[in-house]
Amino acid sequence: HDMEKKRDVLPYEIDGTVFKVNATAQRNVLGIRSRSPRWAIAGKFKAQQVTSVVVDIIPSVGRTGAITPVAKLDPVNVGGVVVTNATLHNQDEINRKDIRIGDHVLIQRAGDVIPEIVKVIVSKRPKSTSRYQLPIECPSCEHEVFRPEGEAVARCQNLSCPAQMKGRIEHFASKAAMDMDGFGGKLVDQLVEENLIRTVDDLFKLTFNDLIELDRIAEKSAQNILSATQDAKQTTFARFIYALGIRNVGFHLSKVLQQEFSS
């Protein structure tokens, strides 16, 4: 609260204050969690809130088949950035907040970063709206969507679903996994669309001639991509396990597994 009073007087922008344990000896005792130290915590100021309109709700399919609804918003400036999307997480969350297409909504950037729909402004709800329901078919492959009893996340169960194949390949090549430079969304899209890749092992069968045919890929890019696949062969057990993308086997568990197997 003290800092919040000083906020306007400071010669620089702040979004809060970090409180830290001062003594390094105590820091060492406290240690760190997987993503942050236990000896420091951020206190953030209240986020700025603005209103916008939900133009549409688009379900997306992740690498595990999870169907995640995303709200498309009328672009609005929130604290210096233009927000156009906000995740709605799952059906339960949509039901809780009763978010409908066409609704006016209150938006903030949680932690001053991630766009979030705080609530619907019900008084501004247009007539003839209806509650939103996630589709019963996968938006990528039209396969049936399955939501297990008692679980929040609905999933596409088709392993050949293009959206899932793309997701698995991007994950496999990502920095924390096999660390193959150059495999971004657009490239992987093309590779799957052109049937050059279906599973991750196909990455290692790519040839210069395959790549040079693709949009925005010339000699230099093709070479870089090929050497990225070669470099990736020198890796660790943990990275490889993580790269396989087994459900509930994340970055940390993979490291633990490596230690277990090596001892």
Next chain:
DNA sequence: TTGTCGGGTCCAACTGTATT
């Protein structure tokens, strides 16, 4: 030569689930 595109990286939240 230059504008544009895409990849990489950083910032960091929330929900769900399992474990302690």
Next chain:
DNA sequence: AATACAGTTGGACCCGACAA
């Protein structure tokens, strides 16, 4: 009840490479 982790999400900015 608290805590940790997995998995998913959004935007800005920088830079290398492509294409006109």
